[in-house]
Amino acid sequence: MERDVRLNIAHWFDAATGSLSYVVDDGEGSYAVIDSVLDYDPVSGRTGTTCLEPLVQSLRARGGRLQWLLETHIHADHLSAAQVLRQAFGGQVAAGCGVREVFAHFARVFDWEDTEAAAFDRLFSDGETFAIGALRARVLHVPGHTPADVAYLVDDPQGGPSALFVGDTLFAPDLGTARCDFPGGDAATLYRSIRRLMELPADTRVYLCHDYPPSTRPPRHQSTVAEQRAANIHMREGIELAQFCALRRQRDATLSLPRLMLPAVQFNLMAGQAPHASADGVPYLRIPLNVF
Template identity: 45%
Template sequence: MPDNAPSDPALNAATAQVLRAQDDKALRPSIAGFFDEATNTVSYVVHDPATKAAAIIDSVLDYDAAAGRTSNGSADRIVEYVEKNVLSVAWVIETHAHADHISAAPYLQQKLGGKLAIGREIVRVQEVFGKLFNAGTDFERDGSQFDHLFDDGDRFTLGTLEGIALHVPGHTPADFAFVIGDAAFIGDTMFMPDFGTARADFPGGDARQLYRSIRRLLRLPEDTRLFLCHDYKAPGRDVYAWETTVGQQRSGNVHVKDGTSEDEFVAMRTARDATLAMPQLIMPSVQVNIRGGRLPEPEDNGVSYIKIPVNAV
């Protein structure tokens, strides 16, 4: 989407919110990132310093694929942080149904409370993958596994802080970014400027849509803080990083900086995606995450099973 695109009420509201927060420090959230090197995922605890109201974004459940065992070490780091800082969790948010890690949302809800939320387009992802995994009629494809489904432009609060949900499809149909105060949590749309952008070849993904979603985000004020869901350390960089700004992305993103046309991006993204292997944990991750992070119902022996469709993708 060009920067002179038609009026965008949701983006305009998010822009006004960011500018208010930049002018008033009391409207800026406190943010802690928790990096899981096994999946290269960053989870966040975002809170309002005035009221201690908090949101958890994109949590990780540890999963040993060889043994088929889950554990809660990554999630317990978040629990410890929340309890140590006496925070009250209002939201447990997923930017999308992740293909590279399993969500720890149900465990964190049990420990800390909060509403589990995701974008409404999760129903499209549930439909596609419900068929792939032959989930049957018992698997509801209506998003009812979540407490709240966000629509584009929806507003929410975190104590005294304002938040706005922005639909940014392309990586998947259901991706959302969440702007809280002067910070935007942008999921898998972009990585650090030296690494580029997310893939768009999963079912329902679309490189052209991804470009337009990214350009939409890059119309936010230049000093908007952007918090990423992943980092893989670009060549020549020895440390992990997951915070950048709109201005840094516009001037330096190797895939989509200012001056990159939509057609150039689509050609690059399509060619690059054709060389990428599927994420190692895509089968367990998507199968569980479309259920809101819950394992499939146990079978008659009391054990839950992850299905692996053979020669189907």
């Protein structure tokens, strides 16, 4: 029988956090989820799956095998639904090996006894390749926003342009780039990471991790390397390192901490679950006072 391997991509936009989630499917029943989102209400401390439900429905309809739960980085703006999906569908939770550095930093902030990011099934190195069923994917370490950011590059077996899941590096061209003022973040590092992504073929499809659409346009999830090179307000061709760093510094000075940063970072460093249950069996998050 002739095989019909395809690169199928579905996306969901969570308007509450401006986050994009993806399912990458090989057309033969194997797939990966990238950057899933769990609802979280900081007032009640309650998690929920309302925003996740359409993605769950789509996985149920697919049957087959959820192979990977991929995170592009340790998100500070939303909680990851990786463990919720893993419990329901199986699969391995994976991210970049820079997670170790982020973990070590926040283990001190939250006074954790654990010092290792042991909750992840796999932490990829730069350049590492892996399979999503019959699809070939490659990991690109793209630090700058945080030390742990990776992009996932998935080839089209039909010979079309590859799909690049950029995480928090590039945003839609009119919004520019991700902030660089988190622990371990660095504008010059992000500049070099993005230039590396921009060296990919011009027709590479760029899948965004976030969008914060102005009122004048609907949310976007996709762009191309060519469009980013031509039109990204922070990183289009001709913008030099020093100019980018100045732009980024100026912009970052105006940004407040993400509303869900303290819960999100703790939860996401544990690959999508609360760090510790106490003797009563209830999972707890910690809030360090007057640290940030």
